[in-house]
Amino acid sequence: MAQLAGKVALVTGGTSGIGRGTVERLVADGATVIFTGSNEDAARSLIDATGAMFIKSRVESPDDWQQTDQRIRGDFGRLDIMFANAGIEAGDSNVETIAFDAWERLIAVNLTGVMLTVQTAVRIMRDNPGGPTGSIIINSSMNANRAMGNFVAYSTTKAAIVALGKSVAMHCASAGLQIRCNSILPGVVETDMIRTVINRAPDPEAARGMFEGMSPMKRMAKVSEVAALVAFLASDDAAFISGGEYAIDGATTAGTMGV
Numbered sequence: 001m002a003q004l005a006g007k008v009a010l011v012t013g014g015t016s017g018i019g020r021g022t023v024e025r026l027v028a029d030g031a032t033v034i035f036t037g038s039n040e041d042a043a044r045s046l047i048d049a050t051g052a053m054f055i056k057s058r059v060e061s062p063d064d065w066q067q068t069d070q071r072i073r074g075d076f077g078r079l080d081i082m083f084a085n086a087g088i089e090a091g092d093s094n095v096e097t098i099a100f101d102a103w104e105r106l107i108a109v110n111l112t113g114v115m116l117t118v119q120t121a122v123r124i125m126r127d128n129p130g131g132p133t134g135s136i137i138i139n140s141s142m143n144a145n146r147a148m149g150n151f152v153a154y155s156t157t158k159a160a161i162v163a164l165g166k167s168v169a170m171h172c173a174s175a176g177l178q179i180r181c182n183s184i185l186p187g188v189v190e191t192d193m194i195r196t197v198i199n200r201a202p203d204p205e206a207a208r209g210m211f212e213g214m215s216p217m218k219r220m221a222k223v224s225e226v227a228a229l230v231a232f233l234a235s236d237d238a239a240f241i242s243g244g245e246y247a248i249d250g251a252t253t254a255g256t257m258g259v
Contacts, residue, residue: 002235005030008076009234010068012059012117013086014052015042017191018139021223022083022230023052029231031081034072059086059113065120078128081234082121084114084161085139092151103153110157111164114138118168118181125179132177135234138165140183142249158185162245169243180242182233187249190220215250 009026013019014035023035023046033052036059037043043054055071057064072079087110091102118136125134140158147155165183172179188194188211201207212219229248232238247253 002029002231002237004081004231004235007031007080007234008072008078009033009081009083010072010079010121011035011083011085012113013037014054015039015046017193018186018189018223018226019083019085020046022085022227024050025224025227025231026081026083026234027052029235031234032076034076036068036086059084059117060108062116065116069120069124072124073127079121079124080128080134082117082125082134082136083139083230083234084117084121084136086113086117087139087154087157089151089154092153094150095152098152106153106157110154111160114161115164118164122168122172122177122179126177132179134179135238136165136168136179136181137230137233138162138181138183140165140185140245142185142187142247142253144183144185144245145247145253165245166243173242180233180238182238182241182243183245184226184229184233185245185247185249185253186221186226187247187252188214188220189223189226191223194220215252216254217250219250221248221250 004026009031011019011023014023015037023033026033027050034055035052036055036057040056046052047054055068057068092106121136126132138161140162143155144159144162162183165181168181198204198207226248
């Protein structure tokens with residue numbers, strides 16, 4: 001377990017999937033955790049299970065971020081960990097058929113939303129008692145490096161936020177701030193959403209085999225494994241790690257076997 005006692009963490013998109021699992025992991029590791037999202041029913045069950053605090057907000061809204069900033073400063077007086085996790089896929093398509101409104105929505109959440117998340121984190125972390133310190137982790141995707149032809153906006157945004165993370169890391173280091181920024185690039189993760197897709201397929205066994213077969217390790221990642229990587233990057237054990245991108249995809253993007 002990472003040693004996160006005394007640290008304050010914020011997780012965006014924390015009501016389901018990787019976000020929810022990370023809230024659970026950071027709480028278990030001793031952090032005080034705040035999470036954001038829009039599903040209040042899902043948030044309530046996570047609050048009951050972990051004691052984490054929920055703020056209903058949209059990552060693409062500057063006004064919501066201003067309110068979140070004020071609340072964190074007022075209630076906690078510091079921010080040590082930010083996990084920029086929120087993202088969407090709905091409405092995506094290939095470059096010929098994607099609707100402009102869908103493109104704009106995906107860019108707003110997956111790119112602008114992450115920029116606002118990170119911007120808020122740096123601003124609060126600058127004012128931390130004891131000096132400007134903190135760890136920012138961005139949830140990208142293996143599709144940053146292996147783009148999908150039928151998900152043009154998702155693939156584009158996931159690549160862009162890796163560059164965003166590197167820019168943030170360089171800015172903070174050059175400014176003399178002990179604020180780190182790294183990106184994680186998960187492969188296929190067995191979330192509740194993926195299990196629902198599998199169970200609703202005409203042949204669930206074949207659907208599961210397809211998802212598991214995408215990785216050379218012949219399985220999907222567990223949510224807990226992704227959350228463990230976030231917890232490590234958030235911890236003081238990773239104090240000299242910044243500007244990195246960390247694949248957690250079972251060697252999916254590592255290369256190909258010879259013939």
